[in-house]
Amino acid sequence: MTTFSSSAVMDSPLASRRRWYTILRWTARLWRWEGKEPVLLFGLLLLAWQAGTALFTPAANSLFPSPLRTAAALWDSLPELWTGTYFSFLILLPGYLAAVVTGVVTGLVTATTGWLRRAFFPFARVAAPIPPTVYIPYAIAILPTFRLSAIFVVFIGAFWPIFQNAAAGALAVEGKYRDNARVLGLSHFEYLWKIVFPASLPHIFSGMAVGLAFSFILLTVAELFGANAGLGRFVQYYADFADYPRMLAGILYTGLVTFLSMSLLEQIRKRALFWMR
């Protein structure tokens, strides 16, 4: 009697779904997929790409090159991509680092100084939302070299998010730290350097991450205008020649460089914020 009723329950739709779920889960565990879902997804996407190009495009049409052809193009272009990376970083690094230094310093100082805050915050609210790409033609016109103008554009793009986040961080310094600094009799400079700066670091790093992503966008856009080497230039150049395997290789490679740069910044952030919970 009992056996009968329980098997009836087991055969209900819900129970059978649960059983399937259990089987799936066990299979996944057997193949040790858990925790490797990104790898799995990546593999599936590659497969879909390969299948898609094999099924839907004739071999002569290279507008949708297969993964294998793209990989071959990537391998062939590695030296060129490597020099491209070098020239791109000659623009990216000076612009971005200048933005980090000036953005953090001016953000912290402005936020902690009453009259500067009153004078500059309204100005920042107006100036910051201007899309930095619109500066590119003018920067190229007024600055003597292409590299300088590209550096300037990267700088402007990265500066505002860093400035705004540093200022927000300085404004968010908790009252307890301010009280502590005051009873210790810290000077304004000591307060900025030893209290406000470290206390704002979580905000500063968010700004630096946004700023870095902006820098890559602006770098590649700027390179479309007038560079003779670089990652954005590489993609544009082979697109002009309809060499889509190489163009696609350039896109993937740029994605990888961006990803690695963001990961590096994340590692630095973890190191710098070790004192946080």
Next chain:
Amino acid sequence: MSTTVLAIDAVSFSYNGVVVLDDIHMGVREGEFLCLLGPSGAGKSTLLRLLAGLERPSSGEIRWKEQPITGPGLDRGVVFQDYSLFPWLSVVENVALAVGKANPTLSGRQRRAQARKYLNLVGLADAIGKYPLELSGGMRQRGAIARVLALGSPILLMDEPFGALDTLNRARLQDLLLEVWQSVTPRKTIIFVTHDIDEALYLGDQVAVLGASPGHLIASLHVPFERPRARRGLVVSQTFHQLREEIAETLSVDTLERLTD
């Protein structure tokens, strides 16, 4: 023999239209250990912030050696409940920061050496390079005591410094504080905020009892126990119990009066 060095003269404090402290009069003698005792809402932490110079009285005046207190100063060191140390500095760097403020001429190396000395004194020799995050609440407060000692102030203002600690650690730190205080000449003047009657009686020479809404001074009583005090003998003594009952009675009568008003 000892004279009043710190005078709280008709001090009131309002915040956003709410009266927090109402007409406080108090005098503190040099080298005295004064406990500010009261329930939450009695404004004892506010009074300490006024003494520290972190806030200004709405009316009245606080004077240290006849000089009105207008802001924070190195003559008054402060220990907060649980956040005296900066989490991004190691324990020794935290204390060295205070050493540097007290003796600006010292080099970085000398500051750290001094800081180590104070950390030894509070039993934190093994935790010198650690960060506040890695320390227990008790160790953090030891660090805070080391820092305030490093500042070399003649007045120590302590805002429920042991309030967040477990009973055992609290007792240990009370003993440490008394030990350090008694070993230094001239004695530092300590103003210690607590809501724990036993703590006030064990530590203080004088207990100022504050009542709530608005904060006002109910009573000020002298604690007659000789120093050094033995915790065990003290808590079983008749006088201790009498004083304790007296304070509890005063506080509950005051609360009732405020309620019926």
